Amino acid sequence: MKQIKGNFVPQALNNTSSLPAVSASRPLRVALFGFGTVGSSVARILLESHPAGLELSHIFNRNVARKRVDWVPDSVVWTENAEDVLQASSSNGGPDVIVELAGGLDPAGNWVRTALANGKSVVTANKKLIAYHGLELEAQAAAQGLHLLYGAAVAGGIPVIPGLEHGLAGDRVDRVEGILNGTCNFILSKMQEGGDYAETLAEAQQLGYAEADPTEDVAGYDARAKLSILTRLALRAQIHPEEIPTRSITDVSAIDFSYARDLNCTVRQIARAGRIDGELAAVVGPMLVPLSSPLAWSRGTENMVVTTGHYGGDVVFSGHGAGGHPTAVAVVSDLVGLAQGSCRIALPSTPAKVSTELEVPHYIRFTVSDRPGIVAAIAGALARENINLNAILQRPGFPLDRLPFVITVEPCRTSALQRALKEIARLPALLEPPLDMQILEK
Amino acid sequence: MKQIKGNFVPQALNNTSSLPAVSASRPLRVALFGFGTVGSSVARILLESHPAGLELSHIFNRNVARKRVDWVPDSVVWTENAEDVLQASSSNGGPDVIVELAGGLDPAGNWVRTALANGKSVVTANKKLIAYHGLELEAQAAAQGLHLLYGAAVAGGIPVIPGLEHGLAGDRVDRVEGILNGTCNFILSKMQEGGDYAETLAEAQQLGYAEADPTEDVAGYDARAKLSILTRLALRAQIHPEEIPTRSITDVSAIDFSYARDLNCTVRQIARAGRIDGELAAVVGPMLVPLSSPLAWSRGTENMVVTTGHYGGDVVFSGHGAGGHPTAVAVVSDLVGLAQGSCRIALPSTPAKVSTELEVPHYIRFTVSDRPGIVAAIAGALARENINLNAILQRPGFPLDRLPFVITVEPCRTSALQRALKEIARLPALLEPPLDMQILEK
Numbered sequence: 114m115k116q117i118k119g120n121f122v123p124q125a126l127n128n129t130s131s132l133p134a135v136s137a138s139r140p141l142r143v144a145l146f147g148f149g150t151v152g153s154s155v156a157r158i159l160l161e162s163h164p165a166g167l168e169l170s171h172i173f174n175r176n177v178a179r180k181r182v183d184w185v186p187d188s189v190v191w192t193e194n195a196e197d198v199l200q201a202s203s204s205n206g207g208p209d210v211i212v213e214l215a216g217g218l219d220p221a222g223n224w225v226r227t228a229l230a231n232g233k234s235v236v237t238a239n240k241k242l243i244a245y246h247g248l249e250l251e252a253q254a255a256a257q258g259l260h261l262l263y264g265a266a267v268a269g270g271i272p273v274i275p276g277l278e279h280g281l282a283g284d285r286v287d288r289v290e291g292i293l294n295g296t297c298n299f300i301l302s303k304m305q306e307g308g309d310y311a312e313t314l315a316e317a318q319q320l321g322y323a324e325a326d327p328t329e330d331v332a333g334y335d336a337r338a339k340l341s342i343l344t345r346l347a348l349r350a351q352i353h354p355e356e357i358p359t360r361s362i363t364d365v366s367a368i369d370f371s372y373a374r375d376l377n378c379t380v381r382q383i384a385r386a387g388r389i390d391g392e393l394a395a396v397v398g399p400m401l402v403p404l405s406s407p408l409a410w411s412r413g414t415e416n417m418v419v420t421t422g423h424y425g426g427d428v429v430f431s432g433h434g435a436g437g438h439p440t441a442v443a444v445v446s447d448l449v450g451l452a453q454g455s456c457r458i459a460l461p462s463t464p465a466k467v468s469t470e471l472e473v474p475h476y477i478r479f480t481v482s483d484r485p486g487i488v489a490a491i492a493g494a495l496a497r498e499n500i501n502l503n504a505i506l507q508r509p510g511f512p513l514d515r516l517p518f519v520i521t522v523e524p525c526r527t528s529a530l531q532r533a534l535k536e537i538a539r540l541p542a543l544l545e546p547p548l549d550m551q552i553l554e555k
Numbered sequence: 556m557k558q559i560k561g562n563f564v565p566q567a568l569n570n571t572s573s574l575p576a577v578s579a580s581r582p583l584r585v586a587l588f589g590f591g592t593v594g595s596s597v598a599r600i601l602l603e604s605h606p607a608g609l610e611l612s613h614i615f616n617r618n619v620a621r622k623r624v625d626w627v628p629d630s631v632v633w634t635e636n637a638e639d640v641l642q643a644s645s646s647n648g649g650p651d652v653i654v655e656l657a658g659g660l661d662p663a664g665n666w667v668r669t670a671l672a673n674g675k676s677v678v679t680a681n682k683k684l685i686a687y688h689g690l691e692l693e694a695q696a697a698a699q700g701l702h703l704l705y706g707a708a709v710a711g712g713i714p715v716i717p718g719l720e721h722g723l724a725g726d727r728v729d730r731v732e733g734i735l736n737g738t739c740n741f742i743l744s745k746m747q748e749g750g751d752y753a754e755t756l757a758e759a760q761q762l763g764y765a766e767a768d769p770t771e772d773v774a775g776y777d778a779r780a781k782l783s784i785l786t787r788l789a790l791r792a793q794i795h796p797e798e799i800p801t802r803s804i805t806d807v808s809a810i811d812f813s814y815a816r817d818l819n820c821t822v823r824q825i826a827r828a829g830r831i832d833g834e835l836a837a838v839v840g841p842m843l844v845p846l847s848s849p850l851a852w853s854r855g856t857e858n859m860v861v862t863t864g865h866y867g868g869d870v871v872f873s874g875h876g877a878g879g880h881p882t883a884v885a886v887v888s889d890l891v892g893l894a895q896g897s898c899r900i901a902l903p904s905t906p907a908k909v910s911t912e913l914e915v916p917h918y919i920r921f922t923v924s925d926r927p928g929i930v931a932a933i934a935g936a937l938a939r940e941n942i943n944l945n946a947i948l949q950r951p952g953f954p955l956d957r958l959p960f961v962i963t964v965e966p967c968r969t970s971a972l973q974r975a976l977k978e979i980a981r982l983p984a985l986l987e988p989p990l991d992m993q994i995l996e997k
């Protein structure tokens with residue numbers, strides 16, 4: 114970049130890239146890496162909608178023969194040799210852009226590094242790769258004047274990442290809360306209507322909404338990867354996904370929905386992060402959501418993100434967070450941006466440690482073998498940590514030797530509650546460890 | 556732009572503007588035109604948050620002396636001479652960017668033209684100017700390699716425009732529906748809780764949510780300007796705002812909320828546009844919204860936009876559509892984009908005529924002097940136009956000589972319904988013209 118001298122016009126204004134960069138040059142050649150759910154949807158949209166300036170040129174997949182479909186024109190090269198595509202010079206028929214849609218850290222990460230090293234920009238939907246290696250890969254891309262776009266990595270087809278980058282760059286976002294995993298939301302919103310966990314999980318698997326091994330989703334690993342990306346873009350804080358305390362939804366049962374209802378709440382898997390007294394707090398797990406909150410409106414596999422800005426207040430985004438076509442919309446939108454010479458807005462971020470110390474109200478369900486004395490013992494343990502009881506809920510109709518009841522407590526420090534629950538867990542009347550969920554405030 | 560030859564790298568990929576363009580050059584100098592609600596909020600954010608690469612340099616307003624505030628540093632030039640600022644060369648301390656926040660078509664339009672003619676990019680929140688002259692001004696900006704950004708012009712602080720441009724460019728949006736006017740939403744959501752129109756309007760005026768002359772808002776002119784902008788960006792169709800059939804909310808009364816409730820609906824001012832059988836339909840006015848629709852969740856001055864994509868399905872955006880700070884967030888986000896050498900995605904659009912012929916269900920309220928025979932007469936008029944009656948609702952407790960009752964009809968063509976209503980209006984028992992509202996489908 115030049116020095117400022119005399120009649121200098123700032124580079125930003127000298128840049129004519131809002132004119133479609135493609136009009137006078139050939140289209141960008143696009144190579145898909147991975148022809149599964151999202152990859153084939155991206156091919157569909159590219160071939161049906163013909164967005165200006167983009168040409169599908171290569172499809173790479175292992176054992177590619179079984180992937181061939183008749184609706185892809187003959188001009189497209191099908192291959193199972195990744196290196197060939199990554200090394201092929203774009204001046205020699207090679208692709209200009211690699212669209213990584215295989216998933217996982219390896220070999221996807223190496224493809225992306227090799228693509229960038231060979232002068233090819235990259236679009237990906239791979240939240241895991243971006244959560245773990247996004248910073249490093251963005252730096253590699255920027256150092257070479259290339260682009261790494263991943264609008265599909267969080268909330269699929271909902272433009273949360275573009276919204277944060279282009280629409281909220283001028284705010285100071287203090288908090289982000291979201292429903293980031295469609296599988297968990299499907300299961301929990303079905304349970305709200307009366308299903309039980311195992312049945313609903315089986316239904317989700319049958320409908321293709323949950324994997325045979327649902328751990329990644331129900332344990333919260335998928336959501337925490339996405340939350341770490343949102344935390345960087347919204348709160349400008351770099352955190353490692355594995356530092357985010359994550360609780361599985363598997364312990365939530367039908368009875369929790371009844372008690373939640375009594376509290377004018379429902380239960381959802383929530384991913385939330387915020388700056389509290391200069392500390393960065395982040396957490397993923399099932400939580401009580403007030404029925405009056407937009408987060409309680411989400412049904413089925415829907416995703417939703419609520420950002421809270423210092424200047425602009427709450428902004429809600431919702432829609433289809435997953436599925437081949439919605440996710441492909443975000444991928445193709447990134448490609449259209451590339452074709453037009455667009456660029457992401459660089460939102461500066463700094464490394465942060467995740468604080469586990471929150472001060473929020475909690476819902477705690479106890480399952481006990483008999484009632485007399487137990488409430489006093491629990492209340493005593495809480496009182497010793499200065500935790501104020503808010504409500505005690507007990508529905509009729511349960512056997513006295515296996516009695517679930519609920520205590521809600523006023524906002525208290527996580528560490529204090531954990532000490533109290535540890536003491537409570539030692540009470541002989543307790544049949545299983547207490548289930549503790551945060552309650553979102555209205 | 557160069558011809559493709561030999562080792563050609565497409566321009567789009569050769570563009571390094573994702574690196575903050577500001578890092579090696581001086582900040583962009585920003586001149587505010589208009590220091591009212593939004594203008595002063597933009598100044599606040601620029602001075603409090605110091606977004607990289609931006610410097611507030613000028614504030615222009617008529618009779619500027621009374622606008623001075625002590626929190627703006629001395630380096631900023633206050634002026635009431637627009638031409639001086641617009642003509643000042645940026646190599647000579649003049650601004651690089653004009654932020655137009657005065658509003659209206661004149662003189663705002665001329666400032667924008669002069670700014671562009673003098674090599675200055677423009678950011679504006681002026682929906683009216685963009686609705687009426689956006690295409691022409693964009694062409695002027697593009698022809699000079701400059702930028703015209705207006706992310707704040709629709710739905711204030713909610714990133715609907717950035718979302719459409721950067722996140723949904725890859726979809727084919729078939730429909731857009733929204734609550735685009737905070738004043739109307741405040742009035743109607745208060746009426747839903749039992750207020751009457753005149754009282755609620757007075758309250759809105761007292762709270763600063765409605766102007767002394769509320770016509771622009773309640774008659775739907777503000778919403779139709781915004782709808783015409785959304786129609787261009789989402790549906791890629793250029794329509795003139797004055798071609799959009801627009802109905803005022805002033806005829807909606809408490810009784811309509813009771814009847815709507817019986818139909819599991821509420822009433823909102825809705826702006827909607829869609830492609831139906833190749834025709835472009837658009838309309839603004841009070842409509843019945845099912846309580847299950849996200850559009851019914853909006854409260855107070857909130858705005859909401861729902862887009863329906865062929866590939867990605869429904870996406871919902873909601874938040875603060877107005878107010879100085881939220882609107883300023885969108886303005887500053889556009890400025891951050893400019894400072895980083897970013898650009899908008901050009902979404903190609905073509906001229907379209909607005910079809911007034913929709914086929915949707917309707918709610919029609921009649922106020923009659925006596926009941927016998929009137930239903931038969933109305934039903935007959937509808938039947939002659941092949942319009943099917945759906946429900947007849949009549950609440951008890953009204954005087955027989957001034958009886959409001961409601962008929963809902965199945966989806967029917969607008970022209971047919973209008974013919975029938977014209978005939979019905981001639982019935983002597985009718986005390987006032989029927990109030991007809993579209994019913995949104997779930």
Ligand SMILES: NC(=O)c1ccc[n+]([C@@H]2O[C@H](COP(=O)([O-])OP(=O)(O)OC[C@H]3O[C@@H](n4cnc5c(N)ncnc54)[C@H](OP(=O)(O)O)[C@@H]3O)[C@@H](O)[C@H]2O)c1
Pocket residue numbers: 146147148149150151152173174175176213214215216217219220238239240241265266269434435436437440
């Ligand atoms: N599906 C969604 O709704 C969604 C939403 C947002 C983001 N994403 C992300 O998008 C990416 C793709 O997801 P998807 O649902 O499309 O997955 P998918 O259906 O499993 O497709 C992945 C494709 O990549 C191929 N592949 C995987 N590993 C490979 C390797 N080592 N070498 C060659 N080919 C390989 C697979 O081939 P085989 O058939 O041989 O396995 C398959 O065709 C993932 O990062 C995912 O997290 C998906």
Ligand SMILES: NC(=O)c1ccc[n+]([C@@H]2O[C@H](COP(=O)([O-])OP(=O)(O)OC[C@H]3O[C@@H](n4cnc5c(N)ncnc54)[C@H](OP(=O)(O)O)[C@@H]3O)[C@@H](O)[C@H]2O)c1
Pocket residue numbers: 588589590591592593594615616617618655656657658659661662680681682683707708711876877878879882
């Ligand atoms: N307020 C919102 O919530 C909102 C939301 C979205 C978009 N917008 C748009 O943002 C723009 C500004 O709105 P606003 O609410 O900030 O309006 P405002 O409070 O009335 O401010 C407008 C400012 O511009 C000045 N001005 C107007 N005409 C002028 C002229 N001919 N010459 C010199 N100065 C002039 C006014 O000066 P005086 O004090 O002398 O009148 C006033 O200071 C409008 O286009 C509006 O549609 C506003």
